[in-house]
Amino acid sequence: MAKTKRSESQPGTLMLIGGAEDKFEQKFLLKWFFESSGGRKARIVVLPSASESEESGAIYLQVFTDFGARSVEIIPLFKRDDADLSDVTRELVKATGIFMTGGDQSKIAHILHGTASLRAIKGAYERGATIGGTSAGAAVMSDPMIASGIGGSLARSGMVKLGEGLGLTQSLLIDQHFHQRNRLGRLLTAVLSYPDMLGIGVDEDTAAVIRHNDHLSVIGRGTVTIVDPSEAHSANVATTPDKSPLAFSRIVLHTLVHGNRFDLNKREMMSQE
Amino acid sequence: MAKTKRSESQPGTLMLIGGAEDKFEQKFLLKWFFESSGGRKARIVVLPSASESEESGAIYLQVFTDFGARSVEIIPLFKRDDADLSDVTRELVKATGIFMTGGDQSKIAHILHGTASLRAIKGAYERGATIGGTSAGAAVMSDPMIASGIGGSLARSGMVKLGEGLGLTQSLLIDQHFHQRNRLGRLLTAVLSYPDMLGIGVDEDTAAVIRHNDHLSVIGRGTVTIVDPSEAHSANVATTPDKSPLAFSRIVLHTLVHGNRFDLNKREMMSQE
Numbered sequence: 001m002a003k004t005k006r007s008e009s010q011p012g013t014l015m016l017i018g019g020a021e022d023k024f025e026q027k028f029l030l031k032w033f034f035e036s037s038g039g040r041k042a043r044i045v046v047l048p049s050a051s052e053s054e055e056s057g058a059i060y061l062q063v064f065t066d067f068g069a070r071s072v073e074i075i076p077l078f079k080r081d082d083a084d085l086s087d088v089t090r091e092l093v094k095a096t097g098i099f100m101t102g103g104d105q106s107k108i109a110h111i112l113h114g115t116a117s118l119r120a121i122k123g124a125y126e127r128g129a130t131i132g133g134t135s136a137g138a139a140v141m142s143d144p145m146i147a148s149g150i151g152g153s154l155a156r157s158g159m160v161k162l163g164e165g166l167g168l169t170q171s172l173l174i175d176q177h178f179h180q181r182n183r184l185g186r187l188l189t190a191v192l193s194y195p196d197m198l199g200i201g202v203d204e205d206t207a208a209v210i211r212h213n214d215h216l217s218v219i220g221r222g223t224v225t226i227v228d229p230s231e232a233h234s235a236n237v238a239t240t241p242d243k244s245p246l247a248f249s250r251i252v253l254h255t256l257v258h259g260n261r262f263d264l265n266k267r268e269m270m271s272q273e
Numbered sequence: 274m275a276k277t278k279r280s281e282s283q284p285g286t287l288m289l290i291g292g293a294e295d296k297f298e299q300k301f302l303l304k305w306f307f308e309s310s311g312g313r314k315a316r317i318v319v320l321p322s323a324s325e326s327e328e329s330g331a332i333y334l335q336v337f338t339d340f341g342a343r344s345v346e347i348i349p350l351f352k353r354d355d356a357d358l359s360d361v362t363r364e365l366v367k368a369t370g371i372f373m374t375g376g377d378q379s380k381i382a383h384i385l386h387g388t389a390s391l392r393a394i395k396g397a398y399e400r401g402a403t404i405g406g407t408s409a410g411a412a413v414m415s416d417p418m419i420a421s422g423i424g425g426s427l428a429r430s431g432m433v434k435l436g437e438g439l440g441l442t443q444s445l446l447i448d449q450h451f452h453q454r455n456r457l458g459r460l461l462t463a464v465l466s467y468p469d470m471l472g473i474g475v476d477e478d479t480a481a482v483i484r485h486n487d488h489l490s491v492i493g494r495g496t497v498t499i500v501d502p503s504e505a506h507s508a509n510v511a512t513t514p515d516k517s518p519l520a521f522s523r524i525v526l527h528t529l530v531h532g533n534r535f536d537l538n539k540r541e542m543m544s545q546e
Contacts, residue, residue, distance in 0.1 A: 153426040154452040154496060155528060179427040182455065188528075223427060223518045233542075236530065245496045247530040249542035255428060255461075257509065257520040269506075269522035 012128040014168060014210040018176040018202030018222065019102055019135035023059050029207050029220055030060070034067045036130040036209075037097025042069040045095040049077045049111050050103030050136040060099055069097075083115035092120035097130045100137030106147050108140050109165055118166060131168055135176050138202060142174050143167035146190055151181050155188035155248065157240035162190060169210070171264070175201045178225060191229040192237050192248055198264065199227030206258075215270075216262040224260075228252040228267050285401040287441060287483040291449040291475030291495065292375055292408035296332050302480050302493055303333070307340045309403040309482075310370025315342040318368040322350045322384050323376030323409040330374055337372075356388035365393035370403045373410030379420050379436055381413050386437060395441065404441055408449050411475060415447050416440035419463055424454050428461035428521065430513035435463060442483065444537070448474045451498060464502040465510050465521055471537065472500030479531075488543075489535040497533075501525040501540050 013036055021029045037044055044064050048057035057074040064072045075088055082088060092098065098121055100108060112118040125131050131141065139145050145165030152159070173194060175187045178201035191199040202208050203222025210216050218224045234248040254269060256262060261270040286309050294302045310317055317337050321330035330347040337345040348361055355361060365371065371394055373381060385391040398404050404414065412418050418438030425432070446467060448460045451474035464472040475481050476495025483489050491497045507521040527542060529535060534543040 152452070153455055153457050179425070182426055184426050184457070223520070245528065245530055247496070247528055247533055249527045251526045253524045253526050254522045255518065255520055256522075257518055260520055 011213065012125045013130040014141060015130055015132035016138040016141065016174055016176075016200065016202050016208045016210070017132065017134035018138065018178055018204050018206050020177070020180075020204035021134055021220075022205055023063055027063055029205065030063050031067060032207070032219055033097060033099060033130060033132045034064055034069060037069070040068045040070060042096050043071040043094060044069050044073070044097040044099065045091055046072065046074045046099045046101065047077060047108070048074060048101045048103070050105060050108040050140065051101050052103065056101045056103065060101065077111060077117065080111050080115065083111055083117040089116045089120040092117055093123055095124050095129055097132065098124060100133035100140065102135030102137055105136040105140040105145055105165070106163055108136065109145065109163060112166060113164060121166070122168065125168060138176050139174050140165050141168045142172050143170055144173070144194065146173060146175050146186065149183070149186035151183060152185040153182055154185045155192065155246040156185060156243050157189070157237070157246055158242040160186040160189045162193070169213070171197055173197045173199045175199065178203050179223065180204050184225070187225075187227050188248070188251060189246060191227050191251070192232070192234050192246060195229045195232065198267070199229070201225040201227065210264070214264045216264055218256045218258055218260050220258060224256045226254040226256070226262060228254070230267065284486065285398045286403040287414060288403060288405035289411040289414065289447055289449075289473065289475050289481045289483070290405065290407035291411065291451055291477050291479050293450070293453075293477035294407055295478055296336055300336055302478065303336050304340065305480070305492060306370060306372060306403060306405045307337055307342060310342070313341045313343060315369050316344040316367060317342050317346070317370040317372065318364055319345070319347045319372045319374065320350060320381070321347060321374045321376070323378060323381040323413065324374050325376065329376065333372055333374065350384060350390065353384050353388065356384055356390040362389045362393040365390055366396055368397050368402055370405065371397060373406035373413065375408030375410055378409040378413040378418055378438070381409065382418065382436060382438055385439060391439060394439070398441060411449050412447050413438050414441045415445050416443055417446070417467065419446060419448050419459065422456070422459035424456060425458040426455055427458045428465065428519040429458060429516050430462070430510070430519055431515040433459040433462045435466070442486070444470055446470045446472045448472065451476050452496065453477050457498070460498075460500050461521070461524060462519060464500050464524070465505070465507050465519060468502045468505065471540070472502070474498040474500065483537070487537045489537055491529045491531055491533050493531060497529045499527040499529070499535060501527070503540065
């Protein structure tokens with residue numbers, strides 16, 4: 001995939017991992033990222049900016065190196081000032097795979113927003129790179145993004161905080177650790193405020209892979225839930241007191257497992273090959 | 274309501290309470306049942322058959338008597354053999370309100386199924402009575418009914434057991450303690466097996482009131498969730514191993530609060546009056 005030169009309307013691949021991916025046994029998802037980034041010819045950059053320290057990137061450095069990638073590097077980008085350094089952007093711009101670790105999505109968004117590094121990441125993506133992220137590293141890819149919130153399957157006013165994300169996609173709202181932390185409520189609440197977007201809830205050790213901005217496929221052990229508010233109307237979103245239940249009608253719900261594919265334009269599951 | 278004579282196509286009222294209704298303070302839902310049953314002219318029968326003992330009916334006897342109902346009676350129907358006694362059926366057939374307590378829905382279904390008492394309950398309903406039930410007493414009203422299951426917001430193969438219910442409605446699958454016990458998954462799993470039915474998940478201290486078989490309205494503190502599988506297809510319901518996630522597309526989800534109304538034929542929320 002990553003070797004193919006694409007036009008700007010046919011960018012690379014987004015790999016949204018719901019957190020807690022297997023890093024020690026079969027490493028199925030990380031192997032998929034490595035292959036998508038070019039396999040042995042891959043130039044992989046690990047960005048631990050969402051976390052507190054460079055060490056959170058070390059395990060990924062190890063895994064991708066063990067797979068045999070030509071070049072794997074951790075960029076210790078923890079300050080916004082460093083995100084305009086040419087040493088940093090040079091590595092990002094030539095990467096065929098960029099992997100963002102977990103941590104706090106607001107942290108990585110703050111460091112990258114409006115910087116040369118973010119332009120370099122988007123440039124790599126436009127030229128066909130695979131941009132992967134796990135947990136916070138997945139949530140941060142959209143704009144707006146889900147910054148934080150509380151658990152529960154019931155949509156409640158004010159249960160989710162949105163923030164400015166990286167904007168690699170502007171049509172999806174991404175949530176992670178989805179069923180493990182019972183986050184349907186906050187994803188429903190988020191899409192009711194952004195009815196032009198699709199909500200994507202990714203389980204742990206599972207990935208939603210998005211190609212060409214329009215096809216989503218699922219790999220891994222869990223599920224990917226898609227919450228489509230395009231036919232919905234809400235009776236009380238604007239007026240409900242904080243933490244009270246939101247009333248709504250016609251949210252369309254899809255839950256996909258490994259191997260299922262979804263057309264993001266038609267908003268429907270694609271038939272199995 | 275209950276005083277109006279209706280044809281068989283216009284039966285009485287079903288009041289499905291999600292359990293844990295207020296019995297000591299404002300008693301909003303029980304007051305509603307009392308009024309719907311005819312108020313001071315009501316002839317109310319409390320059926321504690323889902324529970325272990327007559328005592329579970331005592332609080333309802335007290336509450337309805339305090340409200341001023343003309344006649345309130347607990348029928349201690351705990352054995353299937355007793356359900357054909359004419360003493361029992363005589364009380365049921367002339368009731369304007371029949372209230373079924375919580376407990377185990379399989380127990381009350383076993384006691385009543387195929388008996389003169391169930392025919393008497395259906396007869397009272399056809400003549401306009403209000404049939405109320407809380408928790409197990411709500412779940413048992415449909416046929417099939419949700420007999421038991423496990424919690425979780427993710428639909429999984431085999432997570433719900435269905436059984437033969439009373440059949441006061443054959444188009445709805447009713448679940449209770451809905452968000453409190455995180456039961457969306459089992460309701461999704463149930464309707465994926467019965468795609469002609471609508472799933473109704475009722476929260477605690479909340480009721481779904483169904484009139485004329487076609488209008489649902491919500492009263493109480495929580496929400497009523499409606500899960501409509503009529504447009505859905507499932508990729509793997511028939512083949513998924515036990516407890517594995519079910520994949521599906523286009524389940525339509527509605528969540529209603531106090532005062533919202535829903536057209537069960539058109540399957541859409543009705544505009545506010």
